[in-house]
Amino acid sequence: MQSMLAVNGLVRRLGPGFTLGPIDLSIEARQIVCLVGHSGCGKSTLLRLIAGIERPGSGTIGLNGKILAGPDRFVEPEKRNIGFVFQDYALFPHMTIEQNILFGLRKRPRKEAQTRVAMLLELTALTAMADRYPHMLSGGEQQRAALARALAPEPSIVLMDEPFSNLDRDLRERLRHDTVALLRQTHTTAVIVTHDAEEALSIGDRIILMKSGQIIQQGSSRDLHDQPVDRYSAEFFSSFNRVPGSYRDGKLHTAIGAFPCQLDLAEGSQALAFIRPQAVCPCLSFDGLSGSVLAHSFRGEIEQFSLGVEGLEKPLVMRTTQRLTPHKGILRFRIDPQTILFFPAAGQDASNSQAA
Numbered sequence: 001m002q003s004m005l006a007v008n009g010l011v012r013r014l015g016p017g018f019t020l021g022p023i024d025l026s027i028e029a030r031q032i033v034c035l036v037g038h039s040g041c042g043k044s045t046l047l048r049l050i051a052g053i054e055r056p057g058s059g060t061i062g063l064n065g066k067i068l069a070g071p072d073r074f075v076e077p078e079k080r081n082i083g084f085v086f087q088d089y090a091l092f093p094h095m096t097i098e099q100n101i102l103f104g105l106r107k108r109p110r111k112e113a114q115t116r117v118a119m120l121l122e123l124t125a126l127t128a129m130a131d132r133y134p135h136m137l138s139g140g141e142q143q144r145a146a147l148a149r150a151l152a153p154e155p156s157i158v159l160m161d162e163p164f165s166n167l168d169r170d171l172r173e174r175l176r177h178d179t180v181a182l183l184r185q186t187h188t189t190a191v192i193v194t195h196d197a198e199e200a201l202s203i204g205d206r207i208i209l210m211k212s213g214q215i216i217q218q219g220s221s222r223d224l225h226d227q228p229v230d231r232y233s234a235e236f237f238s239s240f241n242r243v244p245g246s247y248r249d250g251k252l253h254t255a256i257g258a259f260p261c262q263l264d265l266a267e268g269s270q271a272l273a274f275i276r277p278q279a280v281c282p283c284l285s286f287d288g289l290s291g292s293v294l295a296h297s298f299r300g301e302i303e304q305f306s307l308g309v310e311g312l313e314k315p316l317v318m319r320t321t322q323r324l325t326p327h328k329g330i331l332r333f334r335i336d337p338q339t340i341l342f343f344p345a346a347g348q349d350a351s352n353s354q355a356a
């Protein structure tokens with residue numbers, strides 16, 4: 001598939017404390033890409049560099065085969081054909097919603113511009129609010145207006161910086177769904193910055209995970225969730241029971257079993273099994289493991305139990321859709337080895353991790 005956005009060797013130093021890059025990245029047409037990572041890892045800086053709001057120290061940014069930023073070229077943001085939706089929406093307060101959307105179409109023939117605005121108002125369900133000013137709209141409506149304004153000039157790509165973060169949970173989910181539908185309907189390529197792992201996994205065709213100014217993993221939602229490259233990546237997308245053990249004979253020997261794995265570690269090294277709460281499965285037979293229920297929480301479809309297990313310092317968390325009734329405060333369980341990840345304990349050199 002055609003690579004529409006190409007970033008090569010991009011570096012930007014911000015003060016003495018933070019350097020972004022070098023970043024290499026390519027995005028294909030019509031993809032929705034989610035850029036994720038903890039606060040301060042450089043997501044917004046990368047987005048601003050692509051938009052042209054910041055200048056790179058070195059490296060290049062290309063769009064549709066044309067260089068936008070490089071050693072001897074810098075295309076101004078308004079000439080890049082890139083749409084931007086800011087976290088606070090940044091609508092022009094003195095213009096109506098219709099005028100806001102029309103703004104990017106000033107150079108188009110009037111009739112054509114008006115037809116496009118009407119279409120975008122309809123797509124974002126804002127037709128009835130076209131004459132209102134931004135302060136007369138709810139947060140969700142403002143977000144949709146900002147997206148309509150960004151899409152109006154038919155940009156090659158739309159960049160969105162935390163577009164849903166100012167909204168409450170229900171609205172956030174609805175808008176997320178509507179936004180993705182609109183991006184797909186208009187065949188728009190988009191890069192969406194979020195620090196919400198679940199949001200990224202649910203909407204991104206591709207996920208890019210950043211840490212300390214670097215991209216540490218990119219791929220599909222399944223790649224990042226199921227096969228994280230390191231502990232940071234694993235813990236960013238899921239919660240785990242971290243069970244310590246000793247690595248011998250191709251197995252990690254822990255207090256709750258020996259699990260086959262391949263680690264680039266010396267015999268006898270300490271390592272951790274990362275066990276998902278849903279891989280701690282209820283077990284009816286008496287040869288299973290057992291734990292005393294320390295805490296229980298009902299979460300609708302699933303229930304969560306914290307189990308005190310002999311040999312483990314920390315409680316083992318179990319999540320299950322089964323409705324269990326502990327017998328004398330005890331639950332029996334087994335570990336499903338399929339999804340366990342293995343990482344060296346802190347301080348060990350090797351980095352290899354693999355599901356058994």
Ligand SMILES: Nc1ncnc2c1ncn2[C@@H]1O[C@H](COP(=O)(O)OP(=O)(O)OP(=O)(O)O)[C@@H](O)[C@H]1O
Binds near residue numbers: 038
């Ligand atoms: N103008 C600046 N001068 C110096 N340092 C800056 C500047 N702008 C940002 N930084 C620093 O650069 C780092 C990356 O910031 P950036 O806003 O890109 O992170 P982010 O991942 O988008 O964070 P958040 O999720 O909190 O918005 C941070 O450590 C920030 O403090």
